[in-house]
Amino acid sequence: MNNLIVLPMVLPLLTGVFIVFFKSYIQVQRWGTFILLLVNVGISVIILRQIQIDGIISIDFGGWAAPFGILFVADSFAALLVLTTNIVSAICVLYAMPTIGKRRETFYFYPFVNFLVAGVNGSFLTGDIFNLFVTFEVMLLASYALITLGGTRLQLKESLKYIAINVVSSSLFLIAIAYLYGTLGTLNMAHLSMRIAESGQTPLLTVISLLFLIVFSLKSGLLLYQWLPGSYSTPPTAIAALFGALLTKVGIYALFRTFTLLFYHEQQITHTLIAIMAGVTLIGGCIGAIAYNNIRQIVAYNVVIAVGFILVGLAIMNTTAIEGAIYYLVHDMIVKALLFLLAGTMIYLTKSEKLDEMSGLIRNYPSLGWMFFITVLSLTGIPPLSGFIGKVLLGQGAIVAESYILLLLSFMSGFVVLYSLLRIFMSCFWGETIISEEEETPLSKKVIFPSAILVVLTFALGFGAESIAPYVQDAAYTLTNPSVYINAILPD
Amino acid sequence: METVIIIVAGVLVTVATYLLLSKNLIRVILGTAILTHAVHLLLMAMGGFKGESVPIISDKHTTYVDALPQALILTSIVISFAVTAFFLVLAYQVYKRTNTDDLSKLRGYRHE
Numbered sequence: 001m002n003n004l005i006v007l008p009m010v011l012p013l014l015t016g017v018f019i020v021f022f023k024s025y026i027q028v029q030r031w032g033t034f035i036l037l038l039v040n041v042g043i044s045v046i047i048l049r050q051i052q053i054d055g056i057i058s059i060d061f062g063g064w065a066a067p068f069g070i071l072f073v074a075d076s077f078a079a080l081l082v083l084t085t086n087i088v089s090a091i092c093v094l095y096a097m098p099t100i101g102k103r104r105e106t107f108y109f110y111p112f113v114n115f116l117v118a119g120v121n122g123s124f125l126t127g128d129i130f131n132l133f134v135t136f137e138v139m140l141l142a143s144y145a146l147i148t149l150g151g152t153r154l155q156l157k158e159s160l161k162y163i164a165i166n167v168v169s170s171s172l173f174l175i176a177i178a179y180l181y182g183t184l185g186t187l188n189m190a191h192l193s194m195r196i197a198e199s200g201q202t203p204l205l206t207v208i209s210l211l212f213l214i215v216f217s218l219k220s221g222l223l224l225y226q227w228l229p230g231s232y233s234t235p236p237t238a239i240a241a242l243f244g245a246l247l248t249k250v251g252i253y254a255l256f257r258t259f260t261l262l263f264y265h266e267q268q269i270t271h272t273l274i275a276i277m278a279g280v281t282l283i284g285g286c287i288g289a290i291a292y293n294n295i296r297q298i299v300a301y302n303v304v305i306a307v308g309f310i311l312v313g314l315a316i317m318n319t320t321a322i323e324g325a326i327y328y329l330v331h332d333m334i335v336k337a338l339l340f341l342l343a344g345t346m347i348y349l350t351k352s353e354k355l356d357e358m359s360g361l362i363r364n365y366p367s368l369g370w371m372f373f374i375t376v377l378s379l380t381g382i383p384p385l386s387g388f389i390g391k392v393l394l395g396q397g398a399i400v401a402e403s404y405i406l407l408l409l410s411f412m413s414g415f416v417v418l419y420s421l422l423r424i425f426m427s428c429f430w431g432e433t434i435i436s437e438e439e440e441t442p443l444s445k446k447v448i449f450p451s452a453i454l455v456v457l458t459f460a461l462g463f464g465a466e467s468i469a470p471y472v473q474d475a476a477y478t479l480t481n482p483s484v485y486i487n488a489i490l491p492d
Numbered sequence: 493m494e495t496v497i498i499i500v501a502g503v504l505v506t507v508a509t510y511l512l513l514s515k516n517l518i519r520v521i522l523g524t525a526i527l528t529h530a531v532h533l534l535l536m537a538m539g540g541f542k543g544e545s546v547p548i549i550s551d552k553h554t555t556y557v558d559a560l561p562q563a564l565i566l567t568s569i570v571i572s573f574a575v576t577a578f579f580l581v582l583a584y585q586v587y588k589r590t591n592t593d594d595l596s597k598l599r600g601y602r603h604e
Contacts, residue, residue, distance in 0.1 A: 130564055130567075133568075134567060134571070137571045137575070140575075141571075141574060141575065141578065144575075144578055144582075145578070148582060148585075151585060151589070153589055153590060156582070156585060156586045156589055156590070157586070157590070157598045157599070159582065160517070160582065160583075160586060160595075160598060163575075163578075163579055163582065164512075164520060164524065164579075167524045167528075167575055167579065168512065168524060168527065170571075170575075171524070171527045171528055171530075171531050174528070174531045174535065174568060175531050175534060177535075177564070178531065178534045178535040178538045178561075179538065181535075181538055181539075181560070181561065181564075182537075182538035182539075187560075
């Protein structure tokens, strides 16, 4: 039964390799990828339920027992994220089919998506910090290929920066791992946590933890987000949606993992720093979201705001706040994908990215307008929708911990999100209709259908918050009690 | 021995930083390549050179060098090889499309 937790990474890898051989059979590539992702969704549901019954599941590769071999570990946090990843990527693939274009499809778009998903799932599931580096690289190499796929001038220019910054941060990651191995002599995360607890978090270890903080901040766009808006707004919509929904979240996951499992002893240094970084990220993201006139840039800056918001939960570091952050993380993966898809659809329909070149779209495309409006409400956290519960819990956590500045910043950012998106809504959907009915680009059902599924999901997550509550609570409990994780991996 | 290796790694990091901060695209790529080499040396030094022999059990030796950092380095070399190859091809494509390898002329979004 434990072998199940390898599948979310292995299946996409195998499928990716398999469909490379079907270059000209696009249907095989399309539906192969889609069906695989659905299978993965099923597997992650089974894993999630299994964790509820048996506790944390782990598997030691090759039978090498825990501190010596490489292992995969699935706790509720990882399993929830794997589940959301596969759902969101399935929907992005569905959106890519009619929109991405034949050339990109024949040039291995689908295999790269498979490798990306493999890397993301692997990063969530691994229990070894060097293995985390490797799965990160799998994900990043696939993302390098995806971001340059098609090779327009702008794409090439922006991807240069994206790749350069990620290569440098990967080197920093390796340096941090080297120092960690040099001081503690192990790479297994549970074992690391145990040894840090035994020796106490010495100043040396705190410095290493700050190196990890820098690395994962670069990857997740916490404070060091300057590369993000440019590179997320150049690739085609389906790819941008995948990036916006998944890539920064992996960095966030790594931050949560390292700073709840490993470096949680010197919170007045590390977590204060995270709090400051999250606060500055919120402010910077808000300024960016208001400043631009280009829809793609506004949407990309909304990703930055969400990163700051979720990490406020980590900075506060009590069970309620972390629970809120996990809810918000799952919500954000779904809704950011939705936001990217809708913004991309608007650009596809009007052939323009500028706010002032669109007007009165609600008359041409009412369904699109309403979906966009629901997305805005969901992102702001209006009650029946999915953003609400995360915000409430995070707010409660902040009040309990008496971090009122973070509370203020994170809730003010909600207003800016509302303002920046309503600005898009008002100038693009309201006003005089400038496209006549004869001239309008027809909006095919295939294009709007994936967004509709995501809208349903955000409603479902909002109304069904109670049904995923046990999983989220278990995830938050495991994160705040490292001994649960350690005991599951190293029983003696 | 560790001291020498650490100093060499430090020198390499200096060189890499200098190259990374230049405007020429090829230099930046070489900078990333050299940076990863520096990291590999650091990893090796972190493993230590204390053992008498390679990590194969035999009767003659009692202590062995730590094999794990070498496995890590090997993995990392493969990864950095792939990334550098990709990066170089991308640089060539960028040069073909834009006729420049000067990063200050390759500024992105707003300048298009």
